[in-house]
Amino acid sequence: MSPRPMTRPGGRSARVQESVHAAVRELVAEVGRDVLTVPMVAARAGVTPSTVYRRWGDLQELLSDVAVERLRPETGPADLGSLRDDLEAWAEQFLDEMASPSGRAYIRDALLGDPDGTNAGQCSAYAAEQIDAVRDRAARRGEPVPDTEAMMDDIVAPIMYRILFRPGRLDAGYARELVAHALNRL
CATH class of the missing domain: 1.10.357.10 (Tetracycline Repressor, domain 2)
Known part of the structure; x- marks a missing residue:
């Protein structure tokens, strides 16, 4: 799988990223990360699981992407x-x-x-x-x-x-x- 770009995407891609990231943050707060699944995240974000898998590969890579974004100084x-x-x-x-x-x-x-x-x-x-x-x-x-x-x-x-x-x-x-x-x- 090719590495993800480090710059923030624009347009639809940015909206998908933000909705998926928000879904991860919300679900981790609600149910915990141990029971989190890609289908749960996709449903909350309003995208298909294949969208998540295509963009992030697996749940761990998605969690990693969210973590890196959260570690960015505000x-x-x-x-x-x-x-x-x-x-x-x-x-x-x-x-x-x-x-x-x-x-x-x-x-x-x-x-x-x-x-x-x-x-x-x-x-x-x-x-x-x-x-x-x-x-x-x-x-x-x-x-x-x-x-x-x-x-x-x-x-x-x-x-x-x-x-x-x-x-x-x-x-x-x-x-x-x-x-x-x-x-x-x-």
Whole structure:
């Protein structure tokens, strides 16, 4: 099966995607994901099951697609006036959202229905875009800024590792320590 496009579709395709995604979110809230089926989603979305199978392949890929969309940041990072303050606020929010029960479920779904790594790459791109926004503001203020990939390695990667494998110490203090470590490289 060919990979899905990462851009949002337009027209009928966008309406189908939105109605199917909404159906998944509603049904997960109502009946839970363990009993969810493609025919249930299709009926709620007002499409045929073949439409869902054709577009997403199977239920896990659909859940993964919904998860990736839910993991997309809704707003840009806060502008608190300095690179350190902006990064700390962003890292705390990122950790809080990803470590929450719903964040963990979205991470799990995004990875389980992602045989080629496309969804993981998209989630990583979301974090990099947020870091780039913080970096760009800091650079405009004349502050020295670390490389985006270095910040991904120093802040995002340890947070995700702890969420997935060592869930202790997922708090604001940990996020601030990661930011301090990243900025000490400057």
